[in-house]
Amino acid sequence: MRKKRMYRVAGLLLALCLLLGGQALAAPAGAVVWGYSEGLAQCELNGKWGFVDTQKKVVIPLQYDSVVSFSLGVAAVNLDGKLGVIRQDGTYLIQPEYGTLLPLDCGLYVVQKGSRWGVASILPFSDGQGGTTNLLYDLVYDSATITEQGGTRVLTLTKDGVATKIPVFELPKILEEKGVPSARFSLTRGKLPTFRDVSPKDWFAVWVDIAYNVGLTSGVGGNRYGPSQTLTVAEVLKLAATMESRYKNDSFHTSSSTGPYWYSGAVNYCLASGIIHSGTFDSGDYTRPATRREIAQIFAATSLAKEMSDLNSLTRVKASIPDVTSHTPGASSIYSLYAKGVLGGMDSKLTFKPNGTVTRAEAAAIVSRMVRAEQRLTLWGDYDASVLVG
Known part of the structure; x- marks a missing residue:
């Protein structure tokens, strides 16, 4: 019961920070703000740590014994001597209940509780008994180590003197077999x-x-990403x-594109897959900016x-977006992506702007939520990650 109360208090503190003052409270006087990573910075006051945004507003309460910087949208935290993992809104992806937490690839962590070791995932999956679990390898091992063997990183789990060795490069396939969401778009530490x-402040x-x-986007040349550039139909x-x-x-994703243009293969693949149909783009001008409606x-x-x-009520979504109605072209697609946590709107009112365009920065956010389930809104x-398990 104490743990449940602790998690509930943490959630209430976060909600209070988000609600008071419209968005969040300013960092307290005397708090020290450290370097930024992925838009958030560590903040410390009297030995307690949390995170602030670029306006130095507290977005994750200063309640932790220690924290690490965010990387790929997640960060490890220490609460009352126990380690867990949060995402950027403070939601726990791995509850703070472990004595050791060592990062692997693919959103996995080697974890230790008492004298037992195992491997935990930031995304839950079916336990085969009607429930869900975060443990890819149960807490039954005497030890767990990550070593380099012949140029390959190897996870070694030992129980009763018997060692089980798993090359780290095999983890994505194991996650797929277990039905872990996003396994085909695994994170590489x-x-x-x-x-x-x-x-880092953007x-x-x-x-x-x-x-x-995850290999979906790259730069535009000259070591630039081009965040403000408009996304074209071809790029979508x-x-x-x-x-x-x-x-x-x-x-398709491993083969070379064929056709007169760099995007010909993608167009043909989308046609063959039913993603688009002949005549969807009547002008055939794939280099023009795509509208937000078309992207959806x-x-x-x-x-x-x-x-x-769905993470969000479809009925409530339909009633909430102020500039989309049932008569709006593409309404069902727009509603669907809001309900699934991929789209969150342009403002606090969930405004969509169907005829607007999308920047490469906005596109990165959309595709990241498409392929990484722990980041959906x-x-x-x-947030209830168990909903993601089909």
């Missing part, structure tokens, strides 16, 4: 871009990091084709989007 036009830095890390179709191909585990329609038509669970109420 340490693989981060260094674009000169993306600052709101979109986290999304550029994730989209780059290339993103959709790549996500579809990787989700379905076919060969394209992404919502992918198998990945169709098979996502809950528009009302608490």
Whole structure:
């Protein structure tokens, strides 16, 4: 009961910080703000740590014994001597209940509780008994180590003198077999871009990091990402084709594009997959800016989007978006992506602006939520990762 009360208090503190003053409270007098990473900075006062935004507003309460900087949208924290993992809104992805927490690839951590060791995932999956679990390898091992063997990182789990060795590069396949969400878009620890036009203080830095890390976006040349550049129809179709191909585990994303233009292969793949249809773009001008409505329609038509669970009430979504009605072209696609936690609107009113365009920074946020389930948005109420398990 004490743990449940502790988690509830932490959640209430976060909610209070977000509600008071419209967004968050200013960092207390005397608090020390450290370096920024992915838009947030560590903040410390009297030995308690949390995170502030670029206006030095507290977005994650100063309640932790220690924290590490955010990387790929997650950070490890120490609460009352126990370690866990949070995302950027303070939600726990791994509850703070472990004595040791060592990062692996793929959103996995080697964990220790008492004398027992195992491996935990930031995303839950079916336990095969009607429930969910975060433990990829149960807490039954005497030890767990990560070593380099012949140029390959190896996870070694030992129980009763018997060692089980798992090459780290095999973890994505193991996660797929277990049905862990986002397994085909696994995170690679340490693989981060260094674009000169993306600052650690930028709101979109986290999304550029994730989209780059999972191999969906790259730069525009000259070590630049081009965050303010407008996304074209061709670029949207290339993103959709790549996500579809990787989700379905076919060969498009590993093959060279054929056709007179760099985007010809993506257009043909989207046509063949039913993501778009002949005549969808009557002018055939794929290099023009895509509208927000078109982007929603394209992404919502992918198998990945169709098979996502809703995190938000579809009925409430339909009643809440102020500039989309049932008569708006593409309304069902727009509503769907809000319900699935991919879209959150342009402001606190959830405004969509269907005829507007999307920047490359905004696109990074959208595709990051498409492929990484732990980053999807809950528009009302608490984040419940178990909903993501189909």
